[in-house]
Amino acid sequence: MIVNLEHLENKDIDSRVHKVRAIIMNPDGKIYITNMDSSYNLPGGRVEVHENLEDALIREVKEELGVRVLKKEIRYIGNITFWHKSFPGGQNKVNRENMVDLFWITVPKEVDMSHVSLTNYEKHYHFCLVNCGMEEIKKLLLEQNDNEYKKFTDVELKVCLEEFLKYQERDSIC
Numbered sequence: 001m002i003v004n005l006e007h008l009e010n011k012d013i014d015s016r017v018h019k020v021r022a023i024i025m026n027p028d029g030k031i032y033i034t035n036m037d038s039s040y041n042l043p044g045g046r047v048e049v050h051e052n053l054e055d056a057l058i059r060e061v062k063e064e065l066g067v068r069v070l071k072k073e074i075r076y077i078g079n080i081t082f083w084h085k086s087f088p089g090g091q092n093k094v095n096r097e098n099m100v101d102l103f104w105i106t107v108p109k110e111v112d113m114s115h116v117s118l119t120n121y122e123k124h125y126h127f128c129l130v131n132c133g134m135e136e137i138k139k140l141l142l143e144q145n146d147n148e149y150k151k152f153t154d155v156e157l158k159v160c161l162e163e164f165l166k167y168q169e170r171d172s173i174c
Helices: 053-065 120-124 134-142 150-173
Strands: 015-024 031-035 044-046 074-087 094-105 128-132
Touching: 015 031, 015 053, 015 150, 031 134, 044 053, 053 074, 053 094, 074 150, 094 150, 128 134, 134 150
Parallel strands: 015 094
Antiparallel strands: 015 044, 031 128, 074 094
8 A cells, every 4th residue: 555645756755764553452441642843653673684574563662661572473464655745854855755664562561761771862762652542543643743853753644453353353253
């Protein structure tokens, strides 16, 4: 699936990034989302060179939530590619492709902040985790602020959650 709200063409893309993201719930059924200066998204990050998707996801969850995930606890939901016009980054804004492989961690987790290891980038943008139900997330997406990343992360978070709900619905039918 490609999300292309600005009607970009392949030739317009200046930068490509491959990421993994995870739907992870706490034992109360609330979803962990990341907050970086009021820009919200699902836990996850870039896939490193020569790293498979599951290993990237396990590494990112360990870094951001401080918890260990086993491969048997991971379900693949799908790939969503976002084409963003004028994505902020460095000196110039670029037309960015964020290719996201979305997963669901099926076993509820408790965050262990003593084992979190954030990047300098995450520290710079005051990374923290919040637990939210779907209604709370909808309210966060309506917040207005001057974070230049928010309009991009809002789209990604909204679409990823919609895909997760579709996945759950399909999964319960089978």
